[in-house]
Amino acid sequence: xxxxxxxxxxxxxxxxxxxxxxxxxxxxxxxxxxxxxxxxxxxxxxxxxxxxxxxxxxxxxxxxxxxxxxxxxxxxxxxxxxxxxxxxxxxxxxxxxxxxxxxxxxxxxxxxxxxxxxxxxxxxxxxxxxxxxxxxxxxxxxxxxxxxxxxxxxxxxxxxxxxxxxxxxxxxxxxxxxxxxxxxxxxxxxxxxxxxxxxxxxxxxxxxxxxxxxxxxxxxxxxxxxxxxxxxxxxxxxxxxxxxxxxxxxxxxxxxxxxxxxxxxxxxxxxxxxxxxxxxxxxxxxxxxxxxxxxxxxxxxxxxxxxxxxxxxxxxxxxxxxxxxxxxxxxxxxxxxxxxxxxxxxxxxxxxxxxxxxxxxxxxxxxxxxxxxxxxxxxxxxxxxxxxxxxxxxxxxxxxxxxxxxxxxxxxxxxxxxxxxxxxxxxxxxxxxxxxxxxxxxxxxx
Numbered sequence: 313x314x315x316x317x318x319x320x321x322x323x324x325x326x327x328x329x330x331x332x333x334x335x336x337x338x339x340x341x342x343x344x345x346x347x348x349x350x351x352x353x354x355x356x357x358x359x360x361x362x363x364x365x366x367x368x369x370x371x372x373x374x375x376x377x378x379x380x381x382x383x384x385x386x387x388x389x390x391x392x393x394x395x396x397x398x399x400x401x402x403x404x405x406x407x408x409x410x411x412x413x414x415x416x417x418x419x420x421x422x423x424x425x426x427x428x429x430x431x432x433x434x435x436x437x438x439x440x441x442x443x444x445x446x447x448x449x450x451x452x453x454x455x456x457x458x459x460x461x462x463x464x465x466x467x468x469x470x471x472x473x474x475x476x477x478x479x480x481x482x483x484x485x486x487x488x489x490x491x492x493x494x495x496x497x498x499x500x501x502x503x504x505x506x507x508x509x510x511x512x513x514x515x516x517x518x519x520x521x522x523x524x525x526x527x528x529x530x531x532x533x534x535x536x537x538x539x540x541x542x543x544x545x546x547x548x549x550x551x552x553x554x555x556x557x558x559x560x561x562x563x564x565x566x567x568x569x570x571x572x573x574x575x576x577x578x579x580x581x582x583x584x585x586x587x588x589x590x591x592x593x594x595x596x597x598x599x600x601x602x603x604x605x606x607x608x609x610x611x612x613x614x615x616x617x618x619x620x621x622x623x624x625x626x627x628x629x630x631x632x633x634x635x636x637x638x639x640x641x642x643x644x645x646x647x648x649x650x651x652x653x654x655x656x657x658x659x660x661x662x663x664x665x666x667x668x669x670x671x672x673x674x675x676x677x678x679x680x681x682x683x684x685x686x687x688x689x690x691x692x693x694x695x696x697x698x699x700x701x702x703x704x705x706x707x708x709x710x711x712x713x714x715x716x717x718x719x720x721x722x723x724x725x726x727x728x729x730x731x732x733x734x735x736x737x738x739x740x741x742x743x744x745x746x747x748x749x750x751x752x753x754x755x756x757x758x
Contacts, residue, residue, distance in 0.1 A: 352366060352367075362707050362712055370583070380587075410625050412616045413612065428568070429569045439592065439593075445623060463516070464517070466723045467720035467726060468516065469523045485501075492522070493517055512544075515548055517548065520564060523554070548577070550577070550578050556585055557656050578596040579593070580595070703716055710752045712745050712749050
């Protein structure tokens with residue numbers, strides 16, 4: 313029997329979607345750290361013609377879509393010829409979900425040995441959806457209760473602050489000096505936290521050309537930091553997206569390559585050195601985890617359990633593209649990035665020369681900047697607040713974008729600092745962007 317649909321009562325309205333109160337959702341949704349990237353992306357979208365020194369993304373001029381196909385074919389050949397997989401196994405590798413820990417872990421260990429002198433067990437690697445997932449997995453594993461806290465060099469990458477907020481892990485700031493983390497302040501923060509009943513689980517830092525400050529830690533300080541971490545019984549979360557991009561001097565050894573006591577969890581990414589659109593990162597977590605029954609395994613095994621409930625696995629197609637690039641270059645990505653390294657070196661020199669031209673040291677402008685030895689970022693200090701409101705004016709009236717340093721920390725002076733990224737703007741556009749920035753600064757100094 314067919315029945316007619318019920319007619320709404322006279323004067324009634326169709327029911328709309330349920331309304332939720334923001335206060336009834338997770339507290340991180342009102343945290344400024346989670347709003348930072350959204351705000352910066354929104355500004356860039358609203359002013360697409362502006363010259364942007366804001367994003368820390370790699371230069372796009374070397375991207376070739378044909379290489380994606382070549383890399384896929386190279387990895388497919390590797391499966392057939394080197395690993396001697398049959399057709400069904402090759403097809404399954406590309407099309408099925410795949411191993412939670414990832415399918416290119418052995419190639420990543422070869423790459424780490426070639427480029428970073430890191431000897432790693434392939435089973436200690438979890439391939440992740442970008443380095444951001446790697447951060448989240450580590451923090452989720454470490455955070456067991458309200459006493460657990462993370463330490464981070466300030467200013468720091470906003471992504472780690474956001475990840476910590478998602479797992480309800482407070483972040484305690486550690487001062488950064490001209491040569492990286494301040495070890496005396498690190499020890500002070502750890503001891504003060506423990507005196508308050510807190511449990512510092514790890515310290516996050518970018519030893520090479522840090523985001524946002526561009527500062528690097530020299531080798532003696534790296535050794536001292538490892539010794540301090542052992543004495544304080546503290547893990548170090550080493551993030552290394554910029555280490556290849558040295559502008560002067562020899563590359564420095566990673567903390568992980570110097571670590572003989574298992575204090576470093578290494579966070580890696582192919583976003584800057586491989587292909588950002590692939591969203592492939594990894595975590596090298598070779599620390600031992602002991603269960604109540606006395607058995608033990610790798611921290612990476614525990615992280616893979618979390619990943620299985622978060623993203624299940626990392627796209628095999630994306631991993632295959634990265635693997636193909638690794639195989640094409642014999643796992644030596646430092647050599648594969650020779651063009652990029654040279655370009656960023658030239659961009660740095662052009663940017664520094666432009667700043668010196670517009671703001672001579674004897675001009676009394678009150679404008680200063682640091683001189684990193686590589687990486688993507690330079691920090692400029694101005695004699696007035698460089699906040700989101702000024703960025704809006706800069707974009708709308710001067711056509712130039714940058715990033716307020718207040719997005720990265722609360723240390724003294726950050727309110728009058730801005731970060732300039734040198735990676736995606738090149739040649740005359742650097743000159744024009746600096747001319748526009750100088751006009752903005754000149755106007756607000758009056």
